[in-house]
Amino acid sequence: MSTAHHDEHPRGILRWLTTTNHKDIGTLYLVFAFTMAIIGGLMSLVIRVELWQPGLQMTDPHFFNQMTTVHALVMIFGFAMPGFVGLANWMIPIMIGAPDMALPRLNNWSFWILPFAATLLILSLFMPGGGPAGGWTIYPPLSVQGGIGTDFALLSIHMLGMSSILGSINIIATILNMRAPGMTLMKMPMFVWTWLITAFLLIAVMPVLAGAVTMLITDRHFGTHFFEAAGGGDPLLFQHVFWFFGHPEVYILVLPAFGVFSQIIPTFARKPLFGYASMVYATASIAFLSFIVWAHHMYTVGMPMGGELFFMYATMLIAVPTGVKVFNWISTMWRGSMTFETPMLWAIGGVFIFTIGGLSGLMLAITPADFQYHDTYFVVAHFHYVIFGASVFGLFGAITYWLPKWTGHMYNETLGKWHFWLTMIGFNLTFFPQHFLGLAGMPRRIPDYALQFTEFNRWSTVGAFLTIGAQLIFFYIAIKAMKSGTKATDKVWEGTDGLEWTLPSPPPYHTFAVAPKIK
Amino acid sequence: MKRLRKTPAKANRRLAVKLGIVTLAMFGFGYALAPMYDLMCQAFGVNGKTGRMEAQAAAAKPVDASRTVTVEFTGLATTGLPWEFKPMTRKLEVHPGATQEIKYWVRNTGNETITGQAVPSVAPGVTAAHFKKIECFCFTQQTLKPGEAREMPVRFVVDPALDKNVQTITLSYTFFNTDKAQAKRYGGEALAQSGQDDHAHHAAARAPGS
Numbered sequence: 128m129s130t131a132h133h134d135e136h137p138r139g140i141l142r143w144l145t146t147t148n149h150k151d152i153g154t155l156y157l158v159f160a161f162t163m164a165i166i167g168g169l170m171s172l173v174i175r176v177e178l179w180q181p182g183l184q185m186t187d188p189h190f191f192n193q194m195t196t197v198h199a200l201v202m203i204f205g206f207a208m209p210g211f212v213g214l215a216n217w218m219i220p221i222m223i224g225a226p227d228m229a230l231p232r233l234n235n236w237s238f239w240i241l242p243f244a245a246t247l248l249i250l251s252l253f254m255p256g257g258g259p260a261g262g263w264t265i266y267p268p269l270s271v272q273g274g275i276g277t278d279f280a281l282l283s284i285h286m287l288g289m290s291s292i293l294g295s296i297n298i299i300a301t302i303l304n305m306r307a308p309g310m311t312l313m314k315m316p317m318f319v320w321t322w323l324i325t326a327f328l329l330i331a332v333m334p335v336l337a338g339a340v341t342m343l344i345t346d347r348h349f350g351t352h353f354f355e356a357a358g359g360g361d362p363l364l365f366q367h368v369f370w371f372f373g374h375p376e377v378y379i380l381v382l383p384a385f386g387v388f389s390q391i392i393p394t395f396a397r398k399p400l401f402g403y404a405s406m407v408y409a410t411a412s413i414a415f416l417s418f419i420v421w422a423h424h425m426y427t428v429g430m431p432m433g434g435e436l437f438f439m440y441a442t443m444l445i446a447v448p449t450g451v452k453v454f455n456w457i458s459t460m461w462r463g464s465m466t467f468e469t470p471m472l473w474a475i476g477g478v479f480i481f482t483i484g485g486l487s488g489l490m491l492a493i494t495p496a497d498f499q500y501h502d503t504y505f506v507v508a509h510f511h512y513v514i515f516g517a518s519v520f521g522l523f524g525a526i527t528y529w530l531p532k533w534t535g536h537m538y539n540e541t542l543g544k545w546h547f548w549l550t551m552i553g554f555n556l557t558f559f560p561q562h563f564l565g566l567a568g569m570p571r572r573i574p575d576y577a578l579q580f581t582e583f584n585r586w587s588t589v590g591a592f593l594t595i596g597a598q599l600i601f602f603y604i605a606i607k608a609m610k611s612g613t614k615a616t617d618k619v620w621e622g623t624d625g626l627e628w629t630l631p632s633p634p635p636y637h638t639f640a641v642a643p644k645i646k
Numbered sequence: 647m648k649r650l651r652k653t654p655a656k657a658n659r660r661l662a663v664k665l666g667i668v669t670l671a672m673f674g675f676g677y678a679l680a681p682m683y684d685l686m687c688q689a690f691g692v693n694g695k696t697g698r699m700e701a702q703a704a705a706a707k708p709v710d711a712s713r714t715v716t717v718e719f720t721g722l723a724t725t726g727l728p729w730e731f732k733p734m735t736r737k738l739e740v741h742p743g744a745t746q747e748i749k750y751w752v753r754n755t756g757n758e759t760i761t762g763q764a765v766p767s768v769a770p771g772v773t774a775a776h777f778k779k780i781e782c783f784c785f786t787q788q789t790l791k792p793g794e795a796r797e798m799p800v801r802f803v804v805d806p807a808l809d810k811n812v813q814t815i816t817l818s819y820t821f822f823n824t825d826k827a828q829a830k831r832y833g834g835e836a837l838a839q840s841g842q843d844d845h846a847h848h849a850a851a852r853a854p855g856s
Contacts, residue, residue, distance in 0.1 A: 229658040296665040300658045334669050338676020353680055356765065356820070358837065364683045368676055429771045431690055 136636065144239075147231035148636060149216045152238050154533075156213025157526070159241055161602075163205030166249065168595045170198035175557075175591040177574050178584045191574035192260035193252060193276075199263030200280065203380065204287040205245050207518040211383040212237075212294045214525050215322050217533065219298060221627040221634065222316045224307030224643040229300035237293035244286035251279035262572060264369055267354035267362045271346050278347070281340050288333045288340075295326035295333075302326075307626070309645030313407070316625055317400060320407050321386030324414045328375045328382075331418075336372035339365060363428055370421035378417045380514055381481070382410060384521025385452060388474045390625075391528050392456050395471035396463030397622040402455040409448035409455075416445045426497045435494045442492040446485065453482055468620070469543035473524030476551050480516025484509055487562065502572075505565025511558045523547070523601065530605065531619045535633035536612030538604045546604065549597035556590030690772075698785075699778035699803065701745075709743035710806040716740075717804065718816040721750055721764075726823040726834025728756040729790070734797065742806040745780065749797045750819070754790035760828065761789040763837050764819040773815050776805035787824060 136142050136151075146152060173194045177185045186194070216234065220227055228234045251258035256274025259265065265284075270277055302323045306315070315323075343365070345351040352358020354365045393400045400406065422430060422438045430438075456478055465471070487509040491497050500506060523546075531537050560583035565571075569580050576584065615632040630638055717740055719733035735748040754760055764784040768774040779785075783798035790796065804815065822837035823829035829836035 229654075230662055233662070292669055296662050296669075299665060300661045304654050304657050304661060330665055330669050331672055334672035335676035335679075338673050338679075342677070342680070355835070361683070361687075364680055367683055368679050371676075371679065429769070431772055 145235070147227070147235050149220050149228045149231070149234065150533075150634070150636070152228075152234050153213045153215075153217030155238050156209050156216060156241075159238070159245070160206050160210035160213055160522075163201050163209070163245060164598075167198050167201035167206055168598065170194045170201065171591060172595060174198065175588040178576070179588045180584075181576050181578055181581060183575055186574065188574045189257060189260055192262075192572060193258045195572050196259045196261065196263050197248065197252060197280075200248060200259075200284070201245075203263065203376075203514075204284065205241075205248070207380050207514065207522075208287075208291055209241060210522045211322075211325075211380075211518070212291065212298075214318075214383065214387070214522070214529075215294075215298050218525075218529065218627060219301055219319055219322060220305070221630060221638055222319055222625060223302065223305065223310055224626050224639045224645070225301060225305035226637065226639050228297050229305055230297045233293055234297050237290045237297065240286050240290040240293075244283045244290065247279050247286070248283040251276040251283070254279060264366075264373070265340075265343065266369070267343065267346070267365050270343055271354060278344070281344055284340050285337060288337050291329050292333050295329040298322055298326040299330075307639070307642045307645055313404065314645065316386075317389035317403070317406055318383070318386035321382045321389070321410055324410050325379050325382045328379050328414050328417070332372040332375040332379075335368060336376075339368040339372065342368070363425075366425050366428065367422070370424045371418075373424065374421045375414070375417040377510075377513065378413055381517035381521075382413070384477065384481075384517040384524075385410065387521040387525040387528070388456060388478055391470045391474040391524050392459050392478075393624070394528070394620050394622040395468060395474075396460045396465050398459055398463040399624070400455070401458035401461075402451070405451055406455055409451040412448040413445060416441065416448070420445065423492055423497075426494050427501050439492055439494045443489065446489055449485055453478060453485075468527075469538070469540060469547055470524045470528035470620075472544065472547045473520050473527065476547065477516055477520030477524060480512055480520060480554070482516075484512030484514075484516050487512060500565060502570055503565035504561040504569045504571055507571050508558045508561035508565060511554075511561075515554060515558070523550075526605065528620075529627075530608050531615035532627060532630075532632050532634070534608045534612075535615055535631075536608045536610075537615050537619075538608040538612065542600055542604050546597055546600040549600070550594055553590050553592075553594030553597055557587050557594055558590070560584075560586045699780055701780050701801075704745050704778065704780050704803040707743040707803060708806060709741050711741050713810075714739045714741055715804055715808065715812065716814045717746075717802075718814060719748060719750075719818075720816065721819040721821065723752075723762070723821040724823070724829075724834050726829025726832050726836055727760065727762050727821055728832055729754055729760070729762060729821060731819075731821050740804055742804045742808055745801060745803045747781075747799055747801045749799050750783065751795065751797055752788070752790065752821070753795035754792060756832075757792045758828075759789060759791050761787050761824045762821045763787050763824050764821045765837070767818050767820070769816045769818070770812070773808060773812050776808040777815060777817065778803050778805060784819060 136148070137145060143151065143155060146155075173186060174191065177183075177191055216228065219225075254274060254276035256276055258276040259270065259273055259280040261269030261273060265281070270281075302315070302319060342351065342353040346353055346355060346360070352360040354360045354362045356362065389400055389406060420438055420442045422434060423442045426435055426438070487505065491500055491506065491509055527538060527543055564580055564583050567580065569576050617631050618628050619632060626643055629643065717738045719735060719737070721731050721733055723729040723731040730753040732751055733748065734751050738746060738748060740746050766779075766782070766784050768777045779800065779802045781799060781801040783800065788796070788798070800817075823832070823834065824837055826836040
């Protein structure tokens with residue numbers, strides 16, 4: 128088969144603007160995601176510098192609040208979600224033996240919405256009155272009262288949401304229609320499975336967020352009163368609508384990372400994934416349960432006792448399928464011939480960090496205890512363990528795991544390990560003390576604090592600089608591997624199994640023009 | 647020579663359209679949550695919106711002299727309404743079932759005639775269903791001339807069916823200007839026209855048997 132003329136594509140900037148190739152778009156998504164990570168990371172440093180000591184020194188409180196708000200929006204909608212969509216674009220077609228994504232033109236559009244949305248979000252900070260400052264959850268009344276910067280942020284959230292809905296439609300169509308003959312659903316790699324479920328979650332809840340955001344916009348400008356008590360509305364309604372989106376969103380961020388762990392751990396344990404079918408069912412149960420637990424984010428609003436009990440038990444139930452997944456990963460490693468290359472370190476580290484986050488989540492699920500933890504640094508520590516542990520560790524794991532396949536070069540293993548360990552230490556130094564701060568009653572989203580919290584806050588700030596600083600190593604490794612390095616074999620890792628490893632490293636521009644045979 | 651694969655373009659498009667419909671439906675569901683929320687609050691009586699009762703029905707309630715409940719009163723005039731507004735009684739010990747009356751005091755500090763509407767709320771929210779008002783200045787709009795002051799009564803009864811664990815109930819009023827342009831001049835928000843009817847009739851609509 129001659130593929131030479133298929134490799135032709137426009138050169139330079141036009142290639143990237145007009146591309147409909149899943150590998151190009153995957154790369155674009157990843158570059159975009161990590162650009163946003165730099166911006167969001169710098170914002171977190173502003174927060175940590177301000178919290179170096181009590182009192183107000185660096186920023187005024189309004190700007191501090193903008194930083195916490197925009198840091199979260201950038202990291203969630205700009206980094207974690209596009210990062211995993213990038214992985215999906217790169218990997219799903221070559222993992223299921225498809226020639227490309229199902230709707231390549233749509234794919235191009237869903238990416239190119241992102242830079243504009245991100246620009247809008249960042250510009251909001253430079254508007255009169257500043258950017259959104261009421262927290263990423265954009266609760267009214269603050270989000271109804273904010274200045275024009277809030278409008279920028281709301282429109283930006285709309286666009287980011289549209290992008291991920293379009294991306295999800297594409298992913299579902301690809302997985303359901305484009306699998307190589309013989310690849311039944313239950314033969315799909317776990318990463319593909321978790322993305323299929325994530326994509327369904329996305330099209331179920333992103334429109335609900337779009338609805339909530341539209342209601343906010345019409346409340347602000349078109350005289351509706353969904354959330355304004357003055358007009359017979361209720362700000363609490365927003366919290367219900369928001370968290371109906373917001374809780375599944377957490378699983379949107381972590382499920383693809385679970386898929387990555389399920390690819391990496393069997394490779395380096397040199398054993399097939401333990402309990403494949405139970406992994407699929409556990410993922411689906413987590414997704415289902417995520418729809419009926421939203422009000423555990425709002426225990427303190429004065430719900431009836433029955434409601435609090437229901438949401439408490441439903442939330443705790445999620446620990447069961449999550450436990451199934453964690454035990455399956457451990458069982459996969461059990462008596463395996465394990466080696467600890469960088470991707471494996473990220474996977475094990477990710478499972479470890481995520482499990483700590485899951486345990487603190489269980490603590491927060493207990494209604495009476497939550498009244499103490501609510502809106503404290505304990506919550507901040509909890510969701511960073513969950514989202515950093517799963518999503519960020521998952522992304523780094525995935526990138527180091529597949530980078531040799533993408534670029535054809537091995538990355539620098541020594542530096543990769545340095546990157547992992549510095550991030551691991553820095554992350555824990557940053558966020559572990561925040562558990563104690565929260566238990567002692569330090570509230571989140573406040574630029575000042577009582578004197579006795581100083582020491583833990585200092586550890587946290589040092590840890591933040593270490594974590595962010597360590598990422599320089601990552602950028603160096605990634606850029607280096609794109610240009611040079613030891614030639615990677617097609618199989619790359621000895622223990623791999625899957626269609627992507629049957630392709631050359633790097634794979635040609637078009638792959639699987641002829642359907643592969645599935646054993 | 648092997649034939650290159652054709653992508654199932656038609657099937658893809660059909661699936662994409664179906665998923666697009668799901669997306670639109672979920673967008674609609676987001677909006678449907680608003681009326682559903684109101685219905686749920688009404689069904690469980692948890693939104694702090696108080697009930698209303700006729701005087702005769704209230705008088706017919708048995709008085710539970712074996713327990714007392716503290717009822718606290720508070721009030722606030724929003725920025726759009728230049729009124730002084732406060733309860734004349736801060737706190738009252740009541741027996742459930744006994745009809746009580748207290749007064750709020752209001753004065754127009756502006757130099758024009760202003761019409762305001764008070765919006766009540768009861769905390770804890772779950773007690774709202776058992777807090778019944780017989781008469782209230784919030785049932786109608788209040789119009790005050792410049793400098794005019796007024797005492798406004800609230801007559802209420804706490805239903806004896808109130809949860810045994812509740813010891814304190816707080817009744818609060820937020821007073822809004824009803825004129826949007828006027829409220830803006832004082833730097834605040836007005837009560838929406840539609841919302842105003844909503845508040846005036848809300849309680850009535852919820853009264854048992856009405």
